[in-house]
Amino acid sequence: MPLTALLAQLQQWQQQAAQLHIRLPVIWQGTADALLSHTTALLSTISYDKLYWLGAEAPADAVNLTGKQNYQLLGSECDILVINAFSGFNADLVAASAGCVKAGGIWLLLCPPFAKWQQEANPAHKSLLPYPLDAASHQGHFVAFWQTQLAQQNSVIIDDEQISRQLNWPAAAPLTFVAAPYISTEQQTAVESILHVVSGHRRRPLVLAADRGRGKSAALGIAAAQLATTGKQIILTAPSPQAAQTALQHFRQLTEAALHNRLQFVPFDQLLRADSNADLLLVDEAAAIPTPVLQQLLQRFSRIVFASTEHGYEGTGRGFQLRFQQHLSTQCPGWKKLQLQQPVRYQTGDPLEQLIFAAFLLQQPADEALYDANAAVHFGHYHSADWLSSAAKLQQVFHLLSQAHYQTQVKDLAALLDNPQLQVMTLEQHEQVLACALISSEGQLPAALATAIYHGERRVQGHLLAQSLAFHSARPELAALPLWRVMRISVQPGLQRRQLGNQLLSHIKQAAQQADISYLGSSFGVTAGLLQFWQQAGYVTVRLGSSSDKASAEYSILMLQAVTASAEICHQLQQQFSTALYSNLALLYPQLSAELALALAAPPQPAALSTTELEQLKLFSEGKRPFELISHLLLSWFNLHYRRLPAEFKQTLCALLWQRRSWPEILQQTGLHSKKSCLDWIAAQLAVNGL
Known part of the structure; x- marks a missing residue:
C-alpha cells in the first residue's frame, strides 16, 4: 500500500x-x-x-x-x-x-x-x-x-x-443525555453522595471506586464547587499535586475567582503534621497513599471522601480495597462505597483499555482462591524464563504481590521477566496460588568490591542485603557469600492466619539449603505484627534504618537467618544491633513506637540494685521521694525487669526512660491528664509489680 x-x-x-x-x-x-x-x-x-x-x-x-x-x-x-x-x-x-x-x-x-x-x-x-x-x-x-x-x-x-x-470495531455506545456539568448519570450520583457526606451524620466516609477514566476526580471538583458556594471549606490531598489537577481544574471552572480559596490542596504528609480544619477532606487516588496514612487521616477528619483507582497500572488498588476498607468497617461501620462503572473519557469496551489491562496483567481474577486444609499442597519454584509458558500462573502471582505491597507497579511485573536473579516460590493447591514469595539472589561480590562498599566508595544495584551487611554491619566478608533476600511475601487475604506464610518460609529455607545459600534476609517497613511473624520464622534483626518513611512513619528493618553458614554470626550481629539501638533510641528514632523499641533494643546488663537503692525506689512508690531523685535507679530497675512487666507499664517506662519522650508525649500515650497523675500511676505500678 x-x-x-x-x-x-x-x-x-x-x-x-x-x-x-x-x-x-x-x-x-x-x-x-x-x-x-x-x-x-x-x-x-x-x-x-x-x-x-x-x-x-x-x-x-x-x-x-x-x-x-x-x-x-x-x-x-x-x-x-x-x-x-x-x-x-x-x-x-x-x-x-x-x-x-x-x-x-x-x-x-x-x-x-x-x-x-x-x-x-x-x-x-x-x-x-x-x-x-x-x-x-x-x-x-x-x-x-x-x-x-x-x-x-x-x-x-x-x-x-x-x-x-485491522481493528475489530466495537458497536456504538447508546446515547445518554446528562445535564451539565455532569458527563454521566453515575458521576451525578457520585456528586450527590459526596454532598451527603457533609450534610449527613459524622464519621460516615464515602469511597468512590472506579477504573481510570470514569470521572471520579472530576466528581470531586464538581462537588467541591457546589459546597464552596454554600460557604464550606474543603481540603484536597493526593499522592502528588499533579494527581489532584483534574479535581482542581473542574472546581475552578465552576467557581468564581473569589471562591477559589475554598478548596486548598495540601500534601498528605503536611496534613498529618498540621492541625488543619475543614468541612470536608477529599482524598484523590487514595490507593497510591500508604494505608497507615489513610488510617491517620480517617482519625483526624470526621467527614472524608476517598476516591480510588481499584486497579490500574499502579497495581495498588486491590490492596486498598482489601486492607483499608477492612479498617473502615472496623472504625466507621456506617461508611458507604460507590462503584463507578461507566467510562466517561471513552466508551465501554475501548480497545486500548482492554489491551493495556490484558497485556500488563492488570485484570482482576474472577474468583478468590480456596484452600482445603485436608488436601495436599505443593510448592512451585519459578525463574524469569519460566513465565513465558506460564502466563496464567504469572497473573496470579502478580496480583498476589500487588495485594502485599501498596507500591507494586508494572515495573515489578517487568522485573519478574527481565531480571534473572529474581525467583518466585509459591504454595499452591488445585492450580491456585495460595501464597507466594519474591526472592532476590544477591551477594557473591568480588572481595575488592565488597571492601569498597564497606569503605563507602561503591554502591551496586540489586544487592541490598549484601551491601547492608558490608557497610552498615561492617562485615564485608559476608557480601562475598551467596545470599537470598525475601523481597515480598504474600498470602491470599482470605487465607491469612492459617500458617501458610510460615509453611512457605520453611520451604524457602529448605530450598536455600539445597542451593548452598549462606544466609536468608528480608527488609521491610517494620510493624509489631510483621516483626513477630519474621521472628517466629527464625529471623533476627541486624539493622534498623535511621529515618522513617515520611508517609507511613515506618522504619526499614533488615532481618537475617543463617542457612548453611554460622548462626553465631547472626547472633553477634543481632546483639551488636540491639545494644547500639538502645543507646540511640532518643537521638535517632523519635518516631519508633515503644512497643517496637522494647522488642528490638536491649540495654547492657546492669548490676543488681543495692538494698539502699531498692529502699529509695520503695519510698518513691509510697510517694516519699520525687521522681527526679530516683529516675536513674528506676532506669536500672527497669533494665533488669522490663521483660516481665505488663505491656502498658513497660511501654510507658520505655517511652520515658529509654526514648526520653517529653511529658506531653507521655501523657498522650497514656491518656493521663497531668505529669503528677502519671507519676502517681507509675509509683502504684511499681509497687504492684514486685519492687
Whole structure:
C-alpha cells in the first residue's frame, strides 16, 4: 500500500474512533528511520492539541515523558501518544501513559518486527537489573511475553507500509443525555453522595471506586464547587499535586475567582503534621497513599471522601480495597462505597483499555482462591524464563504481590521477566496460588568490591542485603557469600492466619539449603505484627534504618537467618544491633513506637540494685521521694525487669526512660491528664509489680 494511502486510512480510522468515542491502538513494525519518517508524515496530516512521546527523537512540539512521571500523569490528557520502542521499552511508563489518551486519540507503538524485537536488549529497564548485568546487552523476557499478550488483543498492526491486522470495531455506545456539568448519570450520583457526606451524620466516609477514566476526580471538583458556594471549606490531598489537577481544574471552572480559596490542596504528609480544619477532606487516588496514612487521616477528619483507582497500572488498588476498607468497617461501620462503572473519557469496551489491562496483567481474577486444609499442597519454584509458558500462573502471582505491597507497579511485573536473579516460590493447591514469595539472589561480590562498599566508595544495584551487611554491619566478608533476600511475601487475604506464610518460609529455607545459600534476609517497613511473624520464622534483626518513611512513619528493618553458614554470626550481629539501638533510641528514632523499641533494643546488663537503692525506689512508690531523685535507679530497675512487666507499664517506662519522650508525649500515650497523675500511676505500678 502506498504511504499516502496508508496515512489516509489511519486518518479515516482516527475519525471513526472519535465518532465511536474510543481510542485507536496502532502497532507499527519496521525500521527505526522509516517509521520515524512515516510518523512525522502522519502527524502532519492529523490535527491535535497535545502530543505525548516516549523514547528518543521526540518532535519539538511533543511532551517527552520520562520514567519519573508515572504518578504525575494521573489525570492528564493527550490526543496522540507515540512510543518509540527502538530506544527502549519502559513498561511502567507505557502502562501509565495509556490512560492519558483521549477518545478519538491514537496510541502509536513504533517497534522492530516482533521476532527481531524480542531478541534485542532493552536499555529502558536498566533500573531493574542487578550488578553485574548490563542493560545494553542483556536480553530479558518481558518483551517476548508482552508480545504474546499483545497478539491476543484488538489493535491495528502495520508491517512497514502494509496493514496486517485491522481493528475489530466495537458497536456504538447508546446515547445518554446528562445535564451539565455532569458527563454521566453515575458521576451525578457520585456528586450527590459526596454532598451527603457533609450534610449527613459524622464519621460516615464515602469511597468512590472506579477504573481510570470514569470521572471520579472530576466528581470531586464538581462537588467541591457546589459546597464552596454554600460557604464550606474543603481540603484536597493526593499522592502528588499533579494527581489532584483534574479535581482542581473542574472546581475552578465552576467557581468564581473569589471562591477559589475554598478548596486548598495540601500534601498528605503536611496534613498529618498540621492541625488543619475543614468541612470536608477529599482524598484523590487514595490507593497510591500508604494505608497507615489513610488510617491517620480517617482519625483526624470526621467527614472524608476517598476516591480510588481499584486497579490500574499502579497495581495498588486491590490492596486498598482489601486492607483499608477492612479498617473502615472496623472504625466507621456506617461508611458507604460507590462503584463507578461507566467510562466517561471513552466508551465501554475501548480497545486500548482492554489491551493495556490484558497485556500488563492488570485484570482482576474472577474468583478468590480456596484452600482445603485436608488436601495436599505443593510448592512451585519459578525463574524469569519460566513465565513465558506460564502466563496464567504469572497473573496470579502478580496480583498476589500487588495485594502485599501498596507500591507494586508494572515495573515489578517487568522485573519478574527481565531480571534473572529474581525467583518466585509459591504454595499452591488445585492450580491456585495460595501464597507466594519474591526472592532476590544477591551477594557473591568480588572481595575488592565488597571492601569498597564497606569503605563507602561503591554502591551496586540489586544487592541490598549484601551491601547492608558490608557497610552498615561492617562485615564485608559476608557480601562475598551467596545470599537470598525475601523481597515480598504474600498470602491470599482470605487465607491469612492459617500458617501458610510460615509453611512457605520453611520451604524457602529448605530450598536455600539445597542451593548452598549462606544466609536468608528480608527488609521491610517494620510493624509489631510483621516483626513477630519474621521472628517466629527464625529471623533476627541486624539493622534498623535511621529515618522513617515520611508517609507511613515506618522504619526499614533488615532481618537475617543463617542457612548453611554460622548462626553465631547472626547472633553477634543481632546483639551488636540491639545494644547500639538502645543507646540511640532518643537521638535517632523519635518516631519508633515503644512497643517496637522494647522488642528490638536491649540495654547492657546492669548490676543488681543495692538494698539502699531498692529502699529509695520503695519510698518513691509510697510517694516519699520525687521522681527526679530516683529516675536513674528506676532506669536500672527497669533494665533488669522490663521483660516481665505488663505491656502498658513497660511501654510507658520505655517511652520515658529509654526514648526520653517529653511529658506531653507521655501523657498522650497514656491518656493521663497531668505529669503528677502519671507519676502517681507509675509509683502504684511499681509497687504492684514486685519492687
